[in-house]
Amino acid sequence: MVKDIFLSTELDIGTLEAHLSKRYSHNSLLSFKNDWNNFVLFCQLHHVVALPASTTAIRIFIEKQAKEKKLASIKRSLVSISNIHTAFDFKDPTKTAQVKVALGKIRLDKKDDNKQTEGITVQMLDKLEALLFHSIELKDIRDLCIWHLMFELLLKRGELRDLQLDDVCFDESNNGMIKLQQCYYPLSESTNHLLSNWIDASQIRNGYLFRAIDRHQNVSDKHLNDSSIYRVFRRANELLNLDIQFSGLSARVGATKELAKSGYSIHEIQEMGRWVSPAMPNQYIGNIERSERQKSRFKTKKA
DNA sequence: CACGGATTAGTGACGCGGGG
DNA sequence: CCCCGCGTCACTAATCCGTG
Numbered sequence: 285m286v287k288d289i290f291l292s293t294e295l296d297i298g299t300l301e302a303h304l305s306k307r308y309s310h311n312s313l314l315s316f317k318n319d320w321n322n323f324v325l326f327c328q329l330h331h332v333v334a335l336p337a338s339t340t341a342i343r344i345f346i347e348k349q350a351k352e353k354k355l356a357s358i359k360r361s362l363v364s365i366s367n368i369h370t371a372f373d374f375k376d377p378t379k380t381a382q383v384k385v386a387l388g389k390i391r392l393d394k395k396d397d398n399k400q401t402e403g404i405t406v407q408m409l410d411k412l413e414a415l416l417f418h419s420i421e422l423k424d425i426r427d428l429c430i431w432h433l434m435f436e437l438l439l440k441r442g443e444l445r446d447l448q449l450d451d452v453c454f455d456e457s458n459n460g461m462i463k464l465q466q467c468y469y470p471l472s473e474s475t476n477h478l479l480s481n482w483i484d485a486s487q488i489r490n491g492y493l494f495r496a497i498d499r500h501q502n503v504s505d506k507h508l509n510d511s512s513i514y515r516v517f518r519r520a521n522e523l524l525n526l527d528i529q530f531s532g533l534s535a536r537v538g539a540t541k542e543l544a545k546s547g548y549s550i551h552e553i554q555e556m557g558r559w560v561s562p563a564m565p566n567q568y569i570g571n572i573e574r575s576e577r578q579k580s581r582f583k584t585k586k587a
Numbered sequence: 588c589a590c591g592g593a594t595t596a597g598t599g600a601c602g603c604g605g606g607g
Numbered sequence: 608c609c610c611c612g613c614g615t616c617a618c619t620a621a622t623c624c625g626t627g
Contacts, residue, residue, distance in 0.1 A: 312593060318618070356620055363592055401597090401621085423612085440622095441596065496613055498604085509614050514597065531597060533622085560624060563588090567622090 290335055290368065293321045293328070303371045319364035336374035337365065343386045355394040362387070402528040403538030403568075404520065409435060413474075415523055422485055422497050427516050429482040430494060432475045434535035437462060438557035441513050441532035447493040452479065465558060537568050544569035 289299055297313045300320070308316070323345060327334035332341045342365065349358050366378045377383070412431055416424040434444055443464060451463040460476035461468045471479065486503050488495070496504040496512060510532070517530040536557065543553050544565075553565045 309594060311595070314618075315593090354620060356622090359591075360593090360620090366592090498612060504613085506614090510596075511598080511615080512613060515612085533596070564623065 287335060287372065290320070290372075291324060293324045295321055295324075300368075304367060305371065315360060316364040316367060319361040320368055323361065323365055335372060336369060337377050339377045339380040339382050342377050342380075342383050346383070346386055346390065350390045350393065355391060358387070358390060401531050401533040401537050403541050404431065404435060404517075404530060404534045405538055406542060408520070408524055408526075408538075411524060412520060413478075420485075422501050422503070425478075425482050425485050426494065426497060427519060429475075429478040430513070430516055431520060431535060432478050433462075433471075435539045436472060436475050437464065437469050438536045438539045439464075440536060441510060444494060444513060445507050445510060449483070449488055449490050449493050452483070452493065540565050540568040 289295055290303075295317055297310075297317050300317050301308070301313055304316075323337075324334045326345050326348070327337065327341060330341070330344075332338065334341075342362070346358050346362065349361065353361075362378045362383070366376050369376050369378075409431060413428060416428045419425065430444065433439065437443075447462070453461050453463060453468070455461060455470075459473075460471040460479060462471065463469075483493075486495070486497075488503065491505060492507040494508045495506065496508055498504075514532045517532055517534050520534075521528070521530050540553055540557060543556065544550075548556075550562045550565055550569070553569070554562045557565060559565060
């Protein structure tokens with residue numbers, strides 16, 4: 285019986301996908317699968333039924349999970365369990381008051397357990413430029429361009445990865461622009477220069493804008509891998525000799541904070557960063573805003 | 588405007604490939 | 608045979624959007 289494989293901790297993505305009514309992306313399916321197998325294992329250890337699971341079993345499960353997992357992971361595992369119950373037409377055991385209360389407690393305990401990516405600052409970018417500006421190594425030219433471009437355009441990792449040479453264009457005054465989602469984003473003079481350097485040096489004529497380079501300076505024709513973009517930022521860490529850890533989102537986070545400091549409104553930043561909602565820019569600059577409010581209150585008091 | 592649900596990002600392990 | 612830069616895999620965690 286098909287249900288057996290759902291109770292075996294050996295559920296695979298294909299079987300799972302076949303039983304879900306909605307289509308999901310690969311990563312989502314991967315997560316559902318892992319979460320579910322994890323839950324089944326728990327049920328086996330405690331000799332309780334996983335499908336359908338009792339609401340008490342779910343509660344004890346998440347309370348145990350909370351000891352080692354982040355809140356985001358627990359929330360997602362509830363979603364996974366919910367999905368599989370729905371797929372088999374069982375009543376959803378995660379939607380009960382008992383589970384909600386337990387999750388609420390966990391939420392309070394883990395209020396600040398999600399750490400935010402470290403942002404890269406203008407000063408750091410300047411220093412990187414000073415370090416590598418005269419280098420003729422292809423990799424140096426590429427990475428320097430990536431750091432600046434991602435910062436200036438608030439690019440996500442995936443957006444950088446998918447950029448094509450055709451997305452680079454020039455206005456009447458020969459100023460560089462990048463096309464993203466049908467919009468044109470102008471580049472600063474210095475970033476424009478770094479980009480031209482890269483295009484000249486790499487001799488890319490078409491296709492993906494940023495690509496892998498092996499140590500013999502051979503430029504691949506495929507796009508730069510997600511992991512590689514992450515490594516490009518970790519390289520910035522090493523070059524700057526910093527304690528903090530950068531990641532593929534560092535330019536986006538750093539630029540958001542920098543823009544807020546320069547007086548841009550949340551709405552403007554949201555548009556620049558192509559966020560659909562202002563929630564994320566709000567989160568990134570939340571601390572700055574609060575501290576600014578504190579400062580201004582201090583000023584008025586003094587005056 | 589908090590939260591539920593879905594997607595994307597982070598990250599170590601491992602392996603590849605070819606010049607030294 | 609080693610090494611470097613990268614791609615792939617496999618997983619966890621953070622981001623992000625719609626909605627009520």
